[in-house]
Amino acid sequence: MQGSPTPNKWIILGATSAIARAFARQCAEQGASLLLLGRDLPELKRIAADCAVRGALDAQAMALDARKPGQFQAIIERLKTSSDILNAAVFVGSMPEQAAIDADPGLIDGVVQDSFTGPARFLHLLAPLLEERGKGTIIGVGSVAGDRGRVGNYVYGAAKAGFATYLSGLRNRLGRKGVHVITVKPGFVDTSMTWGIEGMFLVASPEDIAASLHKAVVKKRNVVYTPFFWRYIMLIIRLIPEFIFKKLSI
Amino acid sequence: MRWKNDELRGWGGALKTQATLARPERHSALKATLQDTPCPAIGARRSYGDANLATHAIDMTRLDRFISFDKETGLLEAEAGVTIADMLNTFAPMGFMPATMPGTGFATLGGCIANDVHGKNHHLAGSFGQHVESLVLMGADGKSQRISLKSKPKLFRATIGGLGQTGVIISARLHLAKCPAGRMVVHERRMEDLDAFLDAFNASRADFQVGWLDMTAKGIHMGRGIMEEAHFSHDRYIRPKKARAVPFNAPGFAMSRPVVKAFNWLYYKRVPEDGRDVERPLHKFFFPLDGIRHWNRLYGKRGFHQFQCVLPDDEAPATLPLMLEAVASSGLASPLSVLKRLGHGRGGMMSFPMEGFTLAVDIVNRSAAKGLLARLNELARHAGGRVYLAKDSSLEAAYLPDMYPELADFRAEVEKADPSRAFATDLVNRLNVRG
Ligand SMILES: Cc1cc2nc3c(=O)[nH]c(=O)nc-3n(C[C@H](O)[C@H](O)[C@H](O)COP(=O)(O)OP(=O)(O)OC[C@H]3O[C@@H](n4cnc5c(N)ncnc54)[C@H](O)[C@@H]3O)c2cc1C
Numbered sequence: 001m002q003g004s005p006t007p008n009k010w011i012i013l014g015a016t017s018a019i020a021r022a023f024a025r026q027c028a029e030q031g032a033s034l035l036l037l038g039r040d041l042p043e044l045k046r047i048a049a050d051c052a053v054r055g056a057l058d059a060q061a062m063a064l065d066a067r068k069p070g071q072f073q074a075i076i077e078r079l080k081t082s083s084d085i086l087n088a089a090v091f092v093g094s095m096p097e098q099a100a101i102d103a104d105p106g107l108i109d110g111v112v113q114d115s116f117t118g119p120a121r122f123l124h125l126l127a128p129l130l131e132e133r134g135k136g137t138i139i140g141v142g143s144v145a146g147d148r149g150r151v152g153n154y155v156y157g158a159a160k161a162g163f164a165t166y167l168s169g170l171r172n173r174l175g176r177k178g179v180h181v182i183t184v185k186p187g188f189v190d191t192s193m194t195w196g197i198e199g200m201f202l203v204a205s206p207e208d209i210a211a212s213l214h215k216a217v218v219k220k221r222n223v224v225y226t227p228f229f230w231r232y233i234m235l236i237i238r239l240i241p242e243f244i245f246k247k248l249s250i
Numbered sequence: 251m252r253w254k255n256d257e258l259r260g261w262g263g264a265l266k267t268q269a270t271l272a273r274p275e276r277h278s279a280l281k282a283t284l285q286d287t288p289c290p291a292i293g294a295r296r297s298y299g300d301a302n303l304a305t306h307a308i309d310m311t312r313l314d315r316f317i318s319f320d321k322e323t324g325l326l327e328a329e330a331g332v333t334i335a336d337m338l339n340t341f342a343p344m345g346f347m348p349a350t351m352p353g354t355g356f357a358t359l360g361g362c363i364a365n366d367v368h369g370k371n372h373h374l375a376g377s378f379g380q381h382v383e384s385l386v387l388m389g390a391d392g393k394s395q396r397i398s399l400k401s402k403p404k405l406f407r408a409t410i411g412g413l414g415q416t417g418v419i420i421s422a423r424l425h426l427a428k429c430p431a432g433r434m435v436v437h438e439r440r441m442e443d444l445d446a447f448l449d450a451f452n453a454s455r456a457d458f459q460v461g462w463l464d465m466t467a468k469g470i471h472m473g474r475g476i477m478e479e480a481h482f483s484h485d486r487y488i489r490p491k492k493a494r495a496v497p498f499n500a501p502g503f504a505m506s507r508p509v510v511k512a513f514n515w516l517y518y519k520r521v522p523e524d525g526r527d528v529e530r531p532l533h534k535f536f537f538p539l540d541g542i543r544h545w546n547r548l549y550g551k552r553g554f555h556q557f558q559c560v561l562p563d564d565e566a567p568a569t570l571p572l573m574l575e576a577v578a579s580s581g582l583a584s585p586l587s588v589l590k591r592l593g594h595g596r597g598g599m600m601s602f603p604m605e606g607f608t609l610a611v612d613i614v615n616r617s618a619a620k621g622l623l624a625r626l627n628e629l630a631r632h633a634g635g636r637v638y639l640a641k642d643s644s645l646e647a648a649y650l651p652d653m654y655p656e657l658a659d660f661r662a663e664v665e666k667a668d669p670s671r672a673f674a675t676d677l678v679n680r681l682n683v684r685g
């Protein structure tokens with residue numbers, strides 16, 4: 001269309017997550033295009049229909065399993081034909097109970113694939129497209145759990161830490177080409193991941209987290225703790241000397 | 251599916267139960283949950299008493315997607331967890347809105363169907379369920395079917411206003427109404443006493459009408475209040491900002507007699523003697539209390555009851571004064587008391603509306619509340635009236651058959667739909683709704 005600005009397309013990995021759904025809705029209300037990715041195709045189609053009603057320019061769903069990188073190229077090929085401004089947001093992640101992992105260390109590979117290597121391989125294929133166009137934003141959702149290994153969920157934390165380091169490098173690479181990369185570290189969020197788990201506090205709503213992501217895009221933030229106060233909580237937790245930390249179970 | 255142990259409270263907070271809650275985030279999880287542990291669905295928990303309480307329950311609020319919308323006809327299909335405010339916010343800019351809306355935008359589509367709610371335009375638009383074209387109902391076995399008034403008249407009429415007893419409402423198709431503007435012009439007038447109020451309602455031709463009552467006023471002032479009549483203005487719709495919340499339970503004196511009396515006096519005098527016109531955005535007119543989230547905490551930890559009844563036209567003028575007198579002399583009145591005319595529109599066997607006047611009063615949960623509520627329930631029954639189950643926390647089970655004449659048909663239909671009684675809630679058990 002002549003005269004109208006190039007539309008934004010958001011590619012959302014793990015679009016069935018409650019945080020991702022809220023984020024996608026807000027994109028839809030801004031009139032963006034959406035490509036929703038994840039394993040549960042019927043559910044992704046429902047989310048796409050919802051986004052279409054709410055004002056998305058276009059909303060499509062495609063299957064993506066972070067553990068099957070062989071599927072990624074087909075999605076990338078499809079994106080090559082799009083003339084939109086490409087943006088991506090990664091919400092994929094999994095957090096089996098630490099006890100389950102202790103019983104079956106084989107689960108570690110899956111956690112690392114879901115929260116780190118799967119998304120990283122996808123972003124690695126996608127990055128040249130954004131680089132070439134010289135614009136766009138990539139959001140990677142990590143976790144405060146990645147800031148320090150804790151007895152309760154250190155495998156998940158390790159995967160998130162790996163992802164955060166990857167994102168830091170990607171930002172370093174793409175920043176000079178006009179593409180912005182944001183690392184997001186949410187605290188506790190009220191989703192199926194935390195539902196019914198004891199000991200949750202300061203739990204934020206998915207809508208508030210999603211809104212903070214949109215704000216981070218506009219303000220071109222690099223690393224975002226959300227809600228903001230987690231930056232200070234994690235600062236304190238990171239400052240605890242290791243000889244003390246190793247005795248704590250927080 | 252992980253379950254969460256939580257204390258469930260109705261909106262009034264006076265009734266509560268220790269519950270195990272599931273909150274499916276996707277369709278397949280809902281189905282699996284139901285097949286594993288069949289139990290009632292609940293929405294945004296805006297019913298006041300125990301309609302939304304059960305030892306196991308499925309929270310539907312995360313299944314809140316729009317499925318399709320026809321911009322020409324206004325036919326919307328949506329999942330049961332979408333809220334009234336979400337529908338208004340999304341479709342008002344396209345010129346549509348729910349044909350009728352309860353006084354809170356937080357209520358869900360499923361909850362509005364299951365209580366067949368009414369709005370400030372009930373006399374013209376009828377009840378919520380009358381705008382539902384069809385719905386998808388899931389049984390305790392996880393199997394779902396689409397039903398409409400045409401395809402399954404009895405099951406459909408047992409589901410509209412059916413308190414969730416026929417199964418879990420998954421989604422519904424409903425006709426939205428035209429929304430010509432983003433603001434309402436509200437004409438406010440002082441009503442000196444109950445007579446003036448009833449006359450004003452009988453004479454009013456306004457599309458939207460609601461009356462606020464000063465329940466602390468006695469003697470010749472009894473029944474005084476403010477009449478609001480409204481129609482659409484011409485302005486564009488503007489999305490509301492996020493509401494502020496009451497952060498914690500207020501101390502006990504917040505709703506004490508002198509505080510409420512002073513508040514009510516000021517509220518009454520705020521409208522000039524010869525009335526005034528004010529413009530309000532849609533959400534402020536339709537959901538006046540939603541501007542302060544968790545306002546129910548103002549009643550403190552012990553909570554409150556809401557009594558709402560409808561009285562037939564010929565009985566209302568005699569019975570309402572007795573009710574107002576009982577409330578005023580109890581000292582348990584709160585600032586939130588509403589008087590309204592209802593039309594005859596109702597969508598289901600257990601729907602609340604009938605032609606007449608409806609009175610809604612919030613009553614602080616102190617020890618005298620029990621006696622007062624018993625008196626009000628008795629007065630309503632005696633007058634051939636009906637108590638609203640969405641609000642109820644105190645009715646006598648024995649009154650139910652008189653108040654709800656289609657109860658026997660409802661029981662028969664529900665028995666077929668849910669023979670294992672998986673969907674019974676605390677209210678349903680307390681009032682022996684299933685027989
Ligand atoms: C401030 C305020 C103002 C109000 N004003 C009005 C008014 O003007 N008119 C009016 O009619 N009501 C009014 N109400 C009452 C409210 O509209 C009803 O109680 C409504 O049913 C609440 O919806 P909910 O989503 O909170 O349902 P809940 O209270 O959670 O549940 C209500 C019932 O619906 C059932 N249910 C919920 N979802 C489903 C589903 N998906 N499938 C099957 N069953 C389901 C539950 O089992 C329960 O029986 C008001 C309430 C408040 C707090």
Ligand SMILES: NC(=O)c1ccc[n+]([C@@H]2O[C@H](COP(=O)([O-])OP(=O)(O)OC[C@H]3O[C@@H](n4cnc5c(N)ncnc54)[C@H](OP(=O)(O)O)[C@@H]3O)[C@@H](O)[C@H]2O)c1
Pocket residue numbers: 013014015016017018019020038039040064065066067090091092093094114141142143144185186187188189190191192193194
């Ligand atoms: N909830 C919190 O408190 C919290 C705190 C900090 C960070 N986070 C992070 O926020 C993100 C969203 O989590 P959530 O809380 O919304 O929980 P969630 O609903 O469990 O979301 C996890 C998402 O990851 C997807 N996923 C998992 N494995 C996948 C795989 N192999 N391939 C493709 N997709 C896969 C899931 O999609 P499908 O199963 O549909 O395929 C789902 O959309 C996660 O990265 C999580 O680690 C959450």
